[in-house]
Each structure stands twice: as C-alpha cells, then as structure tokens.
Amino acid sequence: MEAFLPVGFLFIFALLLCIGLFTVKRLLGPRNPIASKLSVYECGVAPEGNARAPFKTHFYLIAVLFLLFDVEAAFFFPWALVYKESLAQGPALLIAMLVYMGFLVLGLVYIFRKDCLRLN
Amino acid sequence: MEWTDLIVIAVKTAIIYLGMVQVVPIMLIVERRGAAFIQDRPGPNRVGPFGLFQPIADVIKMMMKEVISPRQVNKALYLLGPFLVLLPASLIVAALPFGDFFTLFDKSYMIQIANLDVGILYVLAIGSLGIYGILFGGWASNNKFSLIGAMRATSQIISYEIPLGLAACGAVLSYGSFSLREMVMAQEGTLLGALPHWGIFYQPLGFLLFFIAAFAETNRLPFDLPETEAELVAGFHTEYGPMDFGTFFMAEYMNMATMSALMVSIYFGGWHLPWISDATLLEGLGSRNLLALLQVLTVIVKISFFMLVFVWVRWTIPRFRFDQLMRLAWKNLIPLGLINLVITALIFYFKGAI
Amino acid sequence: MREGLFIAFSLFTIAAASGVVLSKNPVYSAFSLILSFFGLSGLYLLWGSTFMAMIQILIYTGAIVVLFVFVVMLLNLQVIRENSPNLLFVGVVSATVWFFSLIILRVLTRAIPTNVTEIPTNQLRTISKLLFTRYLWPFEVLSLFLLVMIVAIFAITRAQEISHGGEKV
Numbered sequence: 001m002e003a004f005l006p007v008g009f010l011f012i013f014a015l016l017l018c019i020g021l022f023t024v025k026r027l028l029g030p031r032n033p034i035a036s037k038l039s040v041y042e043c044g045v046a047p048e049g050n051a052r053a054p055f056k057t058h059f060y061l062i063a064v065l066f067l068l069f070d071v072e073a074a075f076f077f078p079w080a081l082v083y084k085e086s087l088a089q090g091p092a093l094l095i096a097m098l099v100y101m102g103f104l105v106l107g108l109v110y111i112f113r114k115d116c117l118r119l120n
Numbered sequence: 121m122e123w124t125d126l127i128v129i130a131v132k133t134a135i136i137y138l139g140m141v142q143v144v145p146i147m148l149i150v151e152r153r154g155a156a157f158i159q160d161r162p163g164p165n166r167v168g169p170f171g172l173f174q175p176i177a178d179v180i181k182m183m184m185k186e187v188i189s190p191r192q193v194n195k196a197l198y199l200l201g202p203f204l205v206l207l208p209a210s211l212i213v214a215a216l217p218f219g220d221f222f223t224l225f226d227k228s229y230m231i232q233i234a235n236l237d238v239g240i241l242y243v244l245a246i247g248s249l250g251i252y253g254i255l256f257g258g259w260a261s262n263n264k265f266s267l268i269g270a271m272r273a274t275s276q277i278i279s280y281e282i283p284l285g286l287a288a289c290g291a292v293l294s295y296g297s298f299s300l301r302e303m304v305m306a307q308e309g310t311l312l313g314a315l316p317h318w319g320i321f322y323q324p325l326g327f328l329l330f331f332i333a334a335f336a337e338t339n340r341l342p343f344d345l346p347e348t349e350a351e352l353v354a355g356f357h358t359e360y361g362p363m364d365f366g367t368f369f370m371a372e373y374m375n376m377a378t379m380s381a382l383m384v385s386i387y388f389g390g391w392h393l394p395w396i397s398d399a400t401l402l403e404g405l406g407s408r409n410l411l412a413l414l415q416v417l418t419v420i421v422k423i424s425f426f427m428l429v430f431v432w433v434r435w436t437i438p439r440f441r442f443d444q445l446m447r448l449a450w451k452n453l454i455p456l457g458l459i460n461l462v463i464t465a466l467i468f469y470f471k472g473a474i
Numbered sequence: 475m476r477e478g479l480f481i482a483f484s485l486f487t488i489a490a491a492s493g494v495v496l497s498k499n500p501v502y503s504a505f506s507l508i509l510s511f512f513g514l515s516g517l518y519l520l521w522g523s524t525f526m527a528m529i530q531i532l533i534y535t536g537a538i539v540v541l542f543v544f545v546v547m548l549l550n551l552q553v554i555r556e557n558s559p560n561l562l563f564v565g566v567v568s569a570t571v572w573f574f575s576l577i578i579l580r581v582l583t584r585a586i587p588t589n590v591t592e593i594p595t596n597q598l599r600t601i602s603k604l605l606f607t608r609y610l611w612p613f614e615v616l617s618l619f620l621l622v623m624i625v626a627i628f629a630i631t632r633a634q635e636i637s638h639g640g641e642k643v
Contacts (some may be wrong), residue, residue, distance in 0.1 A: 003234050003235060003236050003237065003524075004236070004519055004524075005129070006130075006132075006133050006214065007211065007214045007233070007234050007236075009129065009133040009134075009233075010133050010211060010213065010233055011207075013133065013137050013210075014137070014206070014207055014210035014211060017210065018203040018206060018207065021203075021363065021367055022199075022203070024183055024363065025183070025361070025364070026187070028183045029184065029185060029187035029361070029362075029363065030186050031186065031187060033188065039191065039192075040192055040262070040359075059548065060541075060544050060548050060631065061628070061631055062275045062278065062279060063274075063275075063278065063541045063544040064541060064627050065450075065624065066278040066282065066540070067538060068620050068623055068624055069282050069454070070278075070281070070282065070532070070533060070536070070537040071533060071537070071620065072617065073282055073285045073286060073289065074285075074533055075616075076286070076461065077241060077292060077298070078601060078602035078605050078606075079602070079605075080289050080290075080461075081292060081296065081598060082599055082602040082606070083293055083296075083468065084293070084468055085296065086603075086606070087468060087469060091469060092606070094466075094469055096606055096613070097465065099614055099617075101458060101461075103617035103620070103621045104458070104617060104620070104621075105455075105458065106621055107621045107624040107625075108450075110624060110625060111450070111628070112450075112451065114632075194501075197501065197502075197505065237598060238524045238525060238527075238528045238598070241532065245531035245536060246531070248531075248532060248535070248536030249531070249535060249536060251540065252505075252508060255540070256501070259501060259543075260501075267547070271544075271547070274540065274544075278537070278540060298598065
C-alpha cells in the first residue's frame with residue numbers, strides 16, 4: 001500500500017496539468033461563435049440522419065471476445081510468476097497450463113473456423 | 121517515513137513527470153524534421169536556429185486559437201474526453217524505472233516514482249484506460265466520423281492489448297517477477313561471454329510481439345486507423361478544438377515514450393550499459409550520484425532510439441486496412457503470443473532455470 | 475490516515491455507484507461505473523491486496539465496461555424517459571433482499587472475514603501458488619466455461635444477424 005503513495009502524488013500533478021491546460025484554453029482562446037461554426041462537421045455537407053445510429057454486431061463481437069481473452073490472459077500472469085520456482089516439484093504447473101491453454105486454443109480455432117470476426 | 125522523505129519523494133515525482141512531459145515539445149520538432157528528412161525536404165527551419173523553437177510557436181498558436189464546442193455535443197463528456205486520455209498516459213509513468221538509486225542527505229532514493237510489486241500489471245491496467253477518453257470523446261461529439269473513429273480505435277486497442285499482455289507474460293515467465301525494477305536488475309552483465317545480458321535474447325519473439333502491439337496501442341502509423349485522414353476526417357477528434365487536439369497529441373507522445381521505456385526496461389537492459397556491471401562502473405566513477413546520472417542518461421539514450429524508430433516507421437510503412445489490422449491481431453499475434461509462452465515454458469522445463 | 479482513506483474511498487465508491495443507478499443517460503451510467511470500480515480498487519489497495527486491485531482495473535474497468543459501453547452504443551439506447559415506478563420497485567425489492575441475505579449469510583456462516591489485517595507479506599506468490607494447488611480444478615473448469623461462452627456468444631449474434639436479414643459489416 002505504501003508503495004502506491006507516490007502514485008497519489010503523480011495523480012495530483014497530472015490533475016494539475018489537466019486543470020492548467022483547461023484554464024489556458026478557456027482564458028486565451030478568443031470566442032466568436034456563429035451558427036455554422038457550431039454545427040456538425042461533415043465536410044460542409046448538411047448532415048443526414050442521426051450520428052448515433054445503431055451499430056453493427058461486428059464491434060460487439062470484438063469486445064466480447066476481448067473480454068473473454070483478457071480474463072484468460074489475466075490467469076497467465078500468476079502462473080508465469082511462480083512457474084520457474086515450481087519446476088523443482090515436477091511438471092504439475094506446466095501440465096495445468098497446457099490443459100488451460102488447450103481450451104483457449106480450441107476457442108481460437110472455433111473463432112477462425114466459423115469466421116466470427118469476418119477475417120477472411 | 122519522515123516528512124523530509126515525503127518532500128523528496130514529491131519533488132522526485134514532479135521532476136520525473138515533468139521530464140516525461142518534455143517529450144512532447146521535443147518530439148514535435150523531431151517528428152517534423154524527421155518527416156522532412158525522410159521525404160527529402162527542409163522541414164520547419166525558420167523559427168530559431170535550425171527551427172528549434174518551432175514547438176514553442178506551435179504551442180502558442182494552439183493556445184491562441186478560437187475555442188469551439190459544437191452545439192450537438194454532450195457537454196460534460198466532450199470536455200472530459202481529452203483529459204481522460206491524458207490522465208492514464210501520465211499515471212503509467214509511475215512504474216517506469218529510470219535508474220537505480222541516488223543519495224541525498226545520506227539517504228538513498230529510487231530513481232523511479234514507485235517501485236510497485238505489481239509493476240507490469242499496473243502498466244497494463246492503467247494503459248487499458250486510455251480508450252475511455254477516445255470512446256467517450258468520440259461518442260459525445262455526436263458526429264458520424266467521430267463515432268466510427270472511436271469504435272475503430274477501441275476495437276484496435278483492445279485487440280492489440282491481448283498480444284501485448286501475452287508478450288509481457290512471457291517476460292514475467294523469464295524473470296519470475298512483476299516488478300519492472302527487478303526485471304532491469306536481472307539484465308546486468310554479459311550473456312554467453314559475448315552478448316549483453318538483455319531480455320531480448322531470452323524473449324526475441326516476445327519483443328517482436330510487444331513492438332508491434334506498442335505501435336497499435338499508441339495509434340501510430342501503420343496502425344493509425346482511428347484517424348485515417350483520407351476517410352474519417354480526423355477520426356475521434358474531428359469535433360475537437362486546437363487545445364483539445366493538443367491534449368490528445370500530448371497523450372499520444374507520452375504513450376509513445378512510455379512504450380519505449382517499457383521496451384527498454386523489459387528487453388534492452390534498462391539503465392545498464394551493455395556488458396559492464398554496475399559494480400565496475402561504481403568503482404570507476406567513485407560516486408553513487410555520478411553513477412545515477414550515467415544510468416539516467418543511458419535510459420534516455422535508449423528511449424530516444426525507440427522514439428526515433430517510431431518516427432522512422434511512421435514515414436516509411438503505409439497504413440493497414442481495418443480487416444488486415446484485425447486479422448494481424450487475432451490470427452497472427454495472439455497465436456504467436458501463446459506459442460511464445462509454451463516455448464519459453466518448455467525451455468525452462470527441459471533446461472532447468474537458466 | 476488509514477481510516478480516513480477508507481472512508482474517502484468508500485464514500486467515493488458509493489457516490490459513483492449511485493451515479494450508475496440515478497443517471498438517465500446509459501453512457502453516463504457507464505462512466506460512473508468506471509469511477510466506482512476505481513473506488514473499489516482503491517479499497518483493495520488499502521487492504522494491501524495490490525494484485526486484486528490491478529486485476530479489478532484490468533478486467534472490470536478495462537474490459538467489462540468497454541463491453542457495456544459498446545452494447546449501449548450498439549443498441550443506441552436513448553435517454554431513459556422517466557423513472558418508471560415499476561423499475562424503482564424492482565430495484566428497491568432486490569436491494570432489500572440482497573441486504574438481508576447478506577446478514578443471514580453472516581449469521582449462518584463465518585464466511586465473511588472480519589479481520590482483514592492479515593495479508594501475507596508475499597501475497598502475489600501466495601495467491602499464485604494457491605491458485606495452482608488448492609484451486610486447480612476451479613481454474614481448469616473456468617477455461618472450459620470460457621470456451622462455452624465463446625461458442626454461445628457467437629451462436630447468439632449469428633442467429634440475431636440472420637433474423638435481421640444478414641446485414642454485412
């Protein structure tokens with residue numbers, strides 16, 4: 001916990017920098033708002049439709065798969081930390097991780113075979 | 121902990137952080153002159169000697185420009201957006217080691233903001249937060265280009281976070297520690313008599329993955345899909361004014377510096393000079409603080425090299441297409457990351473811990 | 475100092491969590507959720523569990539909320555019109571049930587530790603070793619679960635796309 005104290009200092013400094021940038025922007029920049037300046041920028045053409053149209057499922061799939069693989073990857077870290085020192089007690093950790101990774105690879109193969117991310 | 125310690129730590133934090141922020145003006149001129157050099161043109165050379173004061177002119181120009189927040193935006197998140205990118209980019213700096221120790225008033229202090237036992241996890245965790253500024257900023261802009269840019273940026277960054285994590289995991293496997301400081305300390309001296317004892321010789325594939333993922337994480341060419349100017353105007357920052365653009369830019373350069381510092385600490389020996397051990401250097405120099413200075417300089421030189429590589433690659437390699445980008449991450453980098461882990465684990469199993 | 479930080483983080487977490495429930499715009503809810511996860515990881519740090527704090531940020535803040543935000547943007551959920559009395563009722567009832575079941579759990583078992591000061595000095599290695607010895611089977615089953623989830627999610631989205639006329643990306 002004590003090791004994180006300087007991170008708190010850093011957070012304060014970073015916050016000060018952000019506030020400083022914001023104030024500089026507010027104080028120095030001139031303001032002369034007119035209607036066309038404040039409109040949506042779509043290359044000068046009048047915008048058509050709502051910008052917040054529903055999205056395709058493609059991005060959603062990427063996010064879900066990322067979540068699953070992130071969870072899997074998070075478990076590699078504790079394994080990697082103790083792997084070297086566990087070798088003295090035999091290959092238990094190696095086998096445990098190979099089984100775990102086997103399922104992960106199956107998942108990857110499934111994604112590629114079914115072309116979930118439309119990679120082909 | 122006494123209050124003098126607190127003051128020294130606060131000042132040290134401020135100096136390291138300000139040093140990191142200095143990357144931004146330096147890179148402004150280096151990038152423009154580097155681009156000019158590669159494209160065989162003079163580049164900015166009018167302001168000051170060799171155009172060295174160009175960054176100052178650029179910053180003043182940005183500050184004096186008109187502030188616009190368009191009518192259709194969601195005000196709160198729109199204003200927060202750039203700072204949500206800058207804050208994580210600043211916070212990562214905490215875990216980076218720049219040197220061993222310096223002594224002050226007969227006490228020694230680390231040349232690192234915080235020596236975290238979870239170092240590399242901290243870097244990955246805080247690094248993954250940068251997307252929110254882009255995502256919320258792009259959404260709050262209420263512009264089609266911004267939203268598409270934001271969705272692309274997010275998909276790209278999260279896809280490349282997995283190979284980055286797997287590469288980092290390979291490094292954890294070789295060093296048996298999460299702490300970046302301990303990783304650097306393990307890289308002292310020589311390997312097999314001829315090579316510097318650097319992580320890249322233990323994790324060559326891991327370094328390659330980390331290197332590629334670093335470009336994607338920082339939205340740099342060849343992976344700058346979020347802001348492809350030919351198709352998306354300016355991507356997620358289309359509706360942002362000059363200072364906000366500057367803030368996004370600052371965050372990008374700080375992320376580049378962080379990624380370079382990470383590559384240096386994990387794969388290129390951090391503050392160690394190749395072949396020479398710290399004890400020999402200390403004997404030659406005679407003073408701990410001189411050694412500390414030399415270490416910091418070593419780290420700066422190594423980081424600068426990687427920053428130049430970032431610039432070099434940007435003006436050399438053409439941009440990927442979105443489907444190519446996704447295919448590279450999911451079909452090539454992630455399987456390679458897993459293979460790297462298995463190979464490393466098997467080598468340790470059959471040869472014993474090297 | 476410690477107590478003060480505990481109260482500060484707790485209040486922050488609770489305030490952010492109320493923001494999740496009370497804001498009318500789902501994107502603002504997601505933003506509050508990020509803040510409340512930060513408060514939680516601050517609490518983990520306070521208890522000395524740095525590993526949990528980092529995983530909390532890496533998985534919950536860095537991945538799960540991204541998914542939430544994507545879903546909100548994907549479905550284009552507009553601002554929720556009014557505080558529907560039905561939803562409020564459901565919320566209050568489930569919160570009450572949850573609260574009392576916690577108390578019952580506390581009375582029936584000793585599962586909730588009251589003493590959180592005993593953090594092993596080398597908690598990273600302790601957690602890692604426990605994960606691969608005592609909790610090895612849950613760990614392996616987890617990967618099977620994740621595999622099932624990959625298949626399930628793909629099946630659901632593909633079915634939805636077909637019912638929507640197979641829209642292309």
